[in-house]
Amino acid sequence: MNKLDNNNNLTNNQKQFQKHQYQQQLLKKLKDQGEVKEIPHVKQNIEASNPEVALYVLKESLLRDQNRELLQTSKQYSFGFDSILGAYGSDQSCLKVRNTNLDYDTIVNDNQLLEKHLIEFKQKLSNSLNISIDQIEILGVSKGSFEINFQITGKNSDEQKQKILDNKNQFLKEYCNGQIEYVDYYQQASQYAKGVTLSSDDFNPSHNMSWDGFHEKEQRGPPYHRYDYYFPIGCYGFGLKVKSDGNDDWIKMDGNPNEWRIMYHGTKNQAVSAIVKTGLNCLPNSRQAYDENYCIDEFGNKVNVGKGIYFSDRISVCLGYCSYTQIGNKQFAVIFMSRVDPKKIRQSDRMKPINYFVVNKSEDVRPYRILLHEKK
Template sequence: MLSLYWLGSFIFFVILIAIARFIYYRIQDQGMQRFHNEQTNEINPDIESEVKRKEQERLEEEKKKQERLEEERKKQERLEAEKKKQEKLEEERKEQERLEAEKKKQEKLEEERKEQERLEEEKKKQEKLEEERKKQERLEEKKKQERLEAEKKKQEKLEEERKKQERLEEKKKQERLEEQRKEQERLEEKKKQERLRIKEESQKQLMQQELQPISYQFKIQQEISTKPVQQQIQILNSEIKKIDNNNNLSNNKKQYYKHQYQQQLVQKLKDQGDAKSIPHVRQNIDSSNPEVALFVLKESLLRDQNRELLTTSQEYSFGFDSIIGSYGSEQSCLKVRNKKFDYDKIMNDNQILQQHLLDFQQKLSSSLNISIDQIEILGVSKGSFEISFNITGIDKDQILKEINDNKNAKKFLNEYCNGKVEYLQYFDSAKNSAKGVTLSSDDFSPKYNRNWDGFHEKEQRGPSYHRYDYYFPRGCYGFGLNIKKYGNDDWVKINGNINEWRILYHGTNQVAVNPIVRDNLTAGGGQFYKDDECINEFGKKVKVGKGIYFSDKISVSKEYSPPIQTGNKRFSIYFMSRVNPKKIRQSDRMKQKNYFVVNSSEDVRSYRILIQEDL
């Protein structure tokens, strides 16, 4: 470092001397030039006057030329503006003609339908009259036969009457049976219609329930747009806090709305200067320095997840769960965009919005041959008209494969959104700019800071139904996190109680085992082991599925947390987390690698961040 200082000083003085010499010779040249010009002017005053006159003429000619060019440019701009105006009028005329043609077509179809119904009604009426006529002829023929037989065989009259009576009774019996059968069919049809009506009403009620948060969010966004920035921040922060306590929202909806509000809040906080970037560490570059830990975490997130870590007050902090939970299965959705619909018009009429979303659910469920209840509408957004949704009970890769292979689904989606279905993973939704995450000093709990120097390799931990080897994070320094928000702390104790959760480690660079694919109709987050089979908490074989990857060893997590240069040292950072042991997924192949997956962020709680110097 000292030699570099002297070398820099030497170069600085050499450059300084060179500049001084240049200025000195430049002043001499200017003096000689002025002397020469004075001599020339004294000798040739007439020549100088002529030169000035020609120069003046040249400048005037140049000015006129520039004025002509400026006039031509303005004329060209007027012509182009007129042309664009004509093109726009022509497009509006064609659109009006198309709408009128469509209206006439619909009216014609309606007239044809009514005519068809009238003809069918007339046909039924004629058939009924024909049946009555034939019945009357049969009765008349029967009476005529009876009279002939009565005249021919008087002696058989009593016997015939008896037989006739028997026939009439049998006929009545058959008629009663037939009437009962028809009545039963009518009752069955009535029950069927009632079931359909109840189902439709149920669907409408469910849709009304789904519309409530959508309409509410729309009103909130309208309210925010009219408020000053500080009030916008207060509204957004209040809404984020309400989401966790809203029992009417599914976990998928909570994560969707929370993501929407949080990213708006981060931008507002940055604009107001209430969210600040974490600076470089200049002194005390050591693993036990919390400033080093924050800086390494900031750089890791920006590099590995394209997310910007900012510091703010406790009021606006997202907490550490927002970092590690970003790969949870509920942290993504599907999105379609329809460019034909007017977002503002639909959102300002709940009846139109309800009918549109219900129609979308019905057609999509029918084309995919799934229950309409499996399609969960998360929200709508402006971008023409965008619908964000999830399909429960089916892996997103299966959904998108079905869309590719199913002709009915492709036909519907081609008509609705040109066949484009986007897979949106929330933390990865920004392709060109980093998404923000805010933390505050209150997210830490320094009294739980510690290291594990001198500890042996491992020990047995966990409740009786889930005993496991806990590998100490030797070589790491741990910074305690604030876990008061979880209330009961049985999950973090190490006494073997039935509610104790397992300790696992997570590196920030999950994309190493989780390649993100952004092509249309291809799910993002196609994790390597998601299709492996494992045993769930009920003893059944299930797919591993998508989720958050962990390891029980720091040495494995280190592969997915490359070190960050800080001063003249390099550090890696990890999350020390407790996970619900009933929700851990691990296939046979994953056991060989010491990998674990937890599908939902609800089953993960970080309680320390670990920093390790790369020696």
Template sequence: MIEIKSNREDTQKKLSEQIYHVNQLIEKSNIEVLFYVLMETKLQEEYRQLQKLKEQQCQLRDLIQTDFTQFKQISSIRDLFVKPFNKNQINFLENVCWCSVDYLNFFILANNSSQNKINFCLDDFDPSHNKNWKQHQEKQQRGPPTYKYDYYYPRQCQGFGLKIDKFGQDKNWIKKDGNQNEWRILYHGTKHHFVTSIVQTGLKPGPGQSYQNDVGVGVYFSDRISVTQGYSNEVPIGTRKFRVAIMSRCKPQSVKQSQSMQSSNIFVVNNIQDIRPYRILLYEQA
């Protein structure tokens, strides 16, 4: 065992914990940090053992790569939070971001870049509605009998559920059973620095109103996630690049599309009361 040395006073040393293979001083009061460091240490040891086996048996390659991916993720978590330690970010990481540091860093960047200085927090999210659609088909017909439409799954995206209690007790609008009050699913591409204000105050018409003469002023949407990329910005997070879109339900009677908009798969909703954002979508660029 390697003892962690420090130049601090003896009283400070008594508050510290000795950790195998980790040459740094960890405060005992930082329970979450200790937990992540210990997880990292365990994965390091497992990786060393697997590396030895790899030299003997080539067929263990895939297993080793999987384990090392886990090790790198836990290592990144430790590096992010030891200096400085932030309990609120740990909670957000665990409850909203599925322990993905890259997702957490995106939301931190969105908060820090907010033009209106409005920050969201854990209470704005409903992690029970986090979702991805990797195994889904391309599309499915949705809506009530009087308003059928093709719903194109956002298969390339990771979705983060938002709280919807502010929209009232009646949840028929968000169901997918074809009831008469079910609202249509559409996507709104946006810049990352607008995300916090959208979460807090909803979607609002922007300055670009290309089809104003046809359908009036409103919020622009598409039924294809690929179209929204033209309205979002690329956000580098570590070695990955993300774009963001807002998954919304829109009142069917309020969704407009002129003939000139059809080829671009673009729609407009004039009344913001007929728009209900309920997921943040992160699209990872290849």
């Protein structure tokens, strides 16, 4: 760390980025040496049906998405880790491009090849944004196919970053067949410690269940909206506490006129805690692929699908939107099982073959169970 601080050839952003990289390496070494312990009681029964595993997966997923880990270590073996976290825990950000066409090991072992790719990347980005090549600061490269971590500096840098995100498909077509993402690699520890607030009080154990041994599907729903309910086979479900207005017809399975349809929603890790607390919400400015498609509404009118919350009736589709969390030698993903007002479901002809559905308003969605899916 002292060598980094005294390296006058690196910018402050590059120093901070490399410190972050060392932090991740340190965590791995500590775990490999047995000097870092995960929550000990979870290891006693690492099964999807263990409620402690559910809580651990949810918390660990949230923390890992912020580049933090739910680990315990002593200062004796931290080798300065605590001081690094304390000194460099302020908000910082960078942009990352992942090029899936390139091999990391091949490039980083050839300095000329590495320099060639970085110059090519900066030139294309400079042309795409119509900015000086000097405004593009390479922070470093990392593994994951081949990832370039960079920062836009100078005047209007925030606008340029947003421009990259808004036009990422065009830029990536010009540069690579990869993906671009906004990476917050240092978050304020105190801020996110408050955000990790899941507890056993959020769950209703009486609605816990598994679907092992179930057949694939069965008919459900009221007479005007019969549908195939595909059981979440391979998952273990944890019941959530749901708000009640005194009428629970929506959650029954008797075909009454007010019964809501069962749907699944796969989500990225950082959204889990918020969904448990406040429910599923549609982001008003989000871009969605099918919002201008036509469908038929509950009144028989031809309308646009519109923006909303995406669902599927198949677990396999939702898993494409989830991240797995490693616990011991097992991996788990989180999916929300919700009841949805059948009158408010939108689906265009293009969405039917891929089992996509959209609900425009969060008030028509009620998450009532969290599913843990174990990767086999």
